[in-house]
Amino acid sequence: GAGVSQSPSNKVTEKGKDVELRCDPISGHTALYWYRQSLGQGLEFLIYFQGNSAPDKSGLPSDRFSAERTGGSVSTLTIQRTQQEDSAVYLCASSLDGMNTEAFFGQGTRLTVV
Amino acid sequence: LAKTTQPISMDSYEGQEVNITCSHNNIATNDYITWYQQFPSQGPRFIIQGYKTKVTNEVASLFIPADRKSSTLSLPRVSLSDTAVYYCLVGESTTNAGKSTFGDGTTLTVKP
Numbered sequence: 295g296a297g298v299s300q301s302p303s304n305k306v307t308e309k310g311k312d313v314e315l316r317c318d319p320i321s322g323h324t325a326l327y328w329y330r331q332s333l334g335q336g337l338e339f340l341i342y343f344q345g346n347s348a349p350d351k352s353g354l355p356s357d358r359f360s361a362e363r364t365g366g367s368v369s370t371l372t373i374q375r376t377q378q379e380d381s382a383v384y385l386c387a388s389s390l391d392g393m394n395t396e397a398f399f400g401q402g403t404r405l406t407v408v
Numbered sequence: 409l410a411k412t413t414q415p416i417s418m419d420s421y422e423g424q425e426v427n428i429t430c431s432h433n434n435i436a437t438n439d440y441i442t443w444y445q446q447f448p449s450q451g452p453r454f455i456i457q458g459y460k461t462k463v464t465n466e467v468a469s470l471f472i473p474a475d476r477k478s479s480t481l482s483l484p485r486v487s488l489s490d491t492a493v494y495y496c497l498v499g500e501s502t503t504n505a506g507k508s509t510f511g512d513g514t515t516l517t518v519k520p
Contacts, residue, residue, distance in 0.1 A: 298451075327506070336495055336510025337452065353507065385451050397506075399451020 296320075298400035300386050306406045307376055315371045315403045319388030326369050327389075327397060328361055332382045340384075343369065344392055376407045412496045417515040426483045428514050430496030433477045441472060441479045444495040446513070452495060456481065483516075491518045 299318040307313050319326050324345045329337040339353040343363045354360070358376075363369040373380055383404050389397040413431040420426045432441070440459050444452035456463060458470040458479070469482040483490060493515050499508040 331510075334512075336512050338509050339507045342507055350507065353509070387451065396454050399453070401449065402451060 298386055298388050298398055300384075300400035300403050302403060303401065304404045304406075306408060309378060309407055310375055312372065312374045313376055313405065315373075315384050315405070317369045317371070317386030317388075317400060319367065319369070319386070320390075320398060321367075323388035323390050323398075324366065325389040325392050325395070325397070326363055327387045328369070328371050329385045329387070330355075330382045331385060331402070337385060340371070373405075376405075378407045381405055381407045412498055412511045414494075414496055414511060414514045416512065417517070419517050419519060420486055421519050422487055423485050426486050426490075426516060426518075428481045428483075428494055428496075428516070429478055430481070431478045432496070432498045435476050435498050438500050439498045440500065441470065441476075442497045442499070442508075443468070443470065443479075443481045444497065444510070446493045446495065452510070455494075486516075486518045488518050488520060490516065492516060 298320055301316045305313055326343040328340040330340055331337045341354055341361045342350040358374045361369060361371045383402040385399055385402040387397040387399040389395040440457055442457040443455045445455050446452040456465055456468045456470045458472050460472050460476060463470045471480040493513040495510045495513040497508045499506055
């Protein structure tokens, strides 16, 4: 597609359940980023994928969070045993070639844990 | 990562120039200053980036004093559609947010 696509756009889940959030980056972009934005706050970096290199997971808040990127394209962010504090908008972005190229964001997935 | 401080909110009127200042006292030698714009229910969008002095593009200007401990985003002749949250980031990435964590941003409201 023309832009970064995220699905679902909204997700409501019960506390304790696992969720998977999907990101389809712009075709040909080698770098992919996940961020979290809590209500009324700025973005918090979570994880960064660049090509075939090992991902930079330095921003993941706990071991309940994980992400993978298959075939250098689609990425899935998984949150296990969700907690209410996980409620936020999860944004994905991609850039052509690493951090020195402009990143384009998707519309995000609004996650609500009840 | 350098912490940034911005005003929480600003109001302006159509046609006015708006200046939003960001403080980043702990900026490192290798850090760049990048500003993003975010509309409701959308991801942030890159506006402008600079290292020192002044940078201008078709959207905005960025003023950075010699000590680089602050920067000012200048939006000329704002319109209603410029109502958004503006984020100042400081980090080694020259063009995108990379591994930076955004601060709370400045909510700009442009009134008719």
